[in-house]
Amino acid sequence: MTDHMRRTKIIATVGPASNDAKTLKQLINEGVDVFRFNLSHSTHAQHKKTLAAIRKVSKELNTDVGILFDLAGQKLRIGNMKKPVEIKRGQEITLTKNKVMGTGSRISVNHNYLIKELSKGDKILIDEGRIELKIKRKTPAELICTVKQGGVLSSNKGINVTAPLSLKPLTKKDREDIKFAIENKVDWLALSFVRHKSDISDLKAFIKRNKAHFAVMAKIEKKEAVSNIDEIIEASDGIMIARGDLGVEMPVEDVPLIQKTIIEKCMQKGKAVVTATQMLESMINNRRPTRAEVNDIANAIFDQSDAVMLSAETAAGKYPVAAVKTMAKVAGKTESAIDYAWMLRDKEAWVSADITDAISFASCELVRDLGAALLVTSTQSGATAARVAAYRPPAPILAATPDKRVMNRLKLIFGVVPYLINPSKNINDMLAKAKQAAKQSSLVRKNDKIVITAGALVNVVGTTNLIKVETID
Structure with a gap:
């Protein structure tokens, strides 16, 4: 078995405090998996410059990070004041x-x-x-x-x-930003102020009309979104629990329970879920976090979030690198206290009659029962890796895919180590590639058992139907 690997992912927002090459390199080295661009701020020219810097630094470090563009949406504001x-x-x-x-x-x-x-x-x-x-x-x-x-x-x-409004979240600026995202091949789009599933459907339709594809994340920050959470989860690829506005729209004492409920619902549906906002707010100005903030991060990890997110802490704070380092340490320490093998039993009731779902859960059970060091998924679209990850298996997940965009999207998913492979010729070639990827990943040692899940129809989306156990030689 390998040493503990942090499985909860870290999203860091880039901004004036973190968009230079030196800081970006430090952030990646300290554990950033995905960089968030807040499109409410700055210009396309600046975002393009920062994106180029991230990709250059990633190449130098021989690693990959995901890119999330957070659309501004219909933010309600007062106008200009003569003076405060x-x-x-x-x-x-x-x-x-x-x-x-x-x-x-x-x-x-x-x-x-x-x-x-x-x-x-x-x-x-x-x-x-x-x-x-x-x-x-x-x-x-x-x-x-x-x-x-x-x-x-x-x-x-x-x-x-708190009263419902018929305001649509997708603005003219958002449409321009989506076209900018298409040009720059980002991985995730987050939509602000979602209220209904139709908001997500409208966004996906616009993306499709522009002959593009993104993983789409709904930000839950409105009272109506909480009421319609099931249909929004169904329509989305992921959910961000944006606790800032949500804590204003809803009674603040309700937010922790809403957080727990949404995270569990997302896991049941195999959708990514991010806990966000004010996680290390005090570190904008201070080098050390408050004890309450540390407990907040730990609580999000115990809730089994796919990812935790930093906003102003890394975008505009004085200590962006220290904030990421703190989050990584707290996440890693908290995970070491979680018995994922024991918790898997509680998720058996989630399994549907869908073949991919049943295979995904069975592969997690095999990992637990055999004490396997690694679960390997061969995935075209990333869906199988996300479904397996939703059960939070007691071993890392190596997602072998021939699609670089899929690989980068999976950087956000709990426990997943994405790995780029060449397309397979047949099932035997695919299984051999999966085993070879495990060996090259440094996640296993000689004589470790690995569980491989894949589809007999190689290079075809949605055909996961087999499990194989291998021993590393």
């Missing part, structure tokens, strides 16, 4: 669809939907919930509100509402 101004509980303030320079009594909003669809009595939250307003009355152009919780208003602060 304090508003106090009990005072009246007007939100208008007209473009005005904001004051303490009148501010503009960036979407007419707010004025059109909200009603008397609805709650409006500004600046991550720090300021709370309640609608007192409305006109066709304005919402007249009472301040329920005061604070300092400044330009372009975000708005959250």
Whole structure:
């Protein structure tokens, strides 16, 4: 058996604090598996420069990392203010669809939907919930509100509402960003402010019309998304639990339970799940994390997230490398306390009548029962590797694939070590390639047992139907 390998993946957001070659190299060496680009910020030119730097550094290090583009979506915001101004509980303030320079009594909003669809009595939250307003009355152009919780208003602060809106998440900017993503062959696209499965369907349809393919991740940060979570998981390739906005839209005490529920639902469906937002927030300015943050990461690992994500910590923080190092150490230590073999028994009820699913679970059971050092999947689309990973087997998963894009997408999946191979000629050639890949991966030693799962019809998507046990010679 090999020494413990960290299986929970780390996603790091790139930005001014981390987009130079030296820092990128350090981040990869400390354990970054996927780099996230927040398309709410910066320009295509800067993103292209950073992407080129990542790929150059990866080549120098003889490794690969996944690339996730996070689309900006329909973010509700107030407009520009003349200057920051304090508003106090009990005072009246007007939100208008007209473009005005904001004051303490009148501010503009960036979407007419707010004025059109909200009603008397609805709650409006500004600046991550720090300021709370309640609608007192409305006109066709304005919402007249009472301040329920005061604070300092400044330009372009975000708005959250608990009432449902018909706002579509895919914007004109998002469409331009998707075309940019196609040109640059990224691996994952994350859609912000998803409410319904149709939001994901619309995105996938747009991608298809542009003759491209991405793994699509739905960001869960709206109250409606939590209500529609089953259909959204079904429509998506992965889920990101974006706890920042979610903790504003929902009662904050509900978020930990929502996190646990979504992670389990994603595992049951074989979909990737990322726990994100404020995981090491204090490390933006401090070299050491708080004890609560360390516990938050550990909790996400105990919940069995595929990946944990850093945002401002690596994009704009003072200690991006230290943040990744901390996350990797906490993840590795926490995993060492988890008995994945024992937990596999609880997942037997998840197995469906689908052949690939049944084979995937059976291969995990064989790994457990034989004490195998490695589970090898030969995969065309990455689906089998993701399905196997969903059961969290007690050994690493080597995903041998002839498709480099699939290989990079799998960098985000729990426990998966993607490995690029040449296309197989027949089943015997495929099995030989799988065993050879295991030997070359440094994940096994002589006399270790490995479990291989694949399809008898080689190079055909969706045909997984066999398991073979081999001993490394």
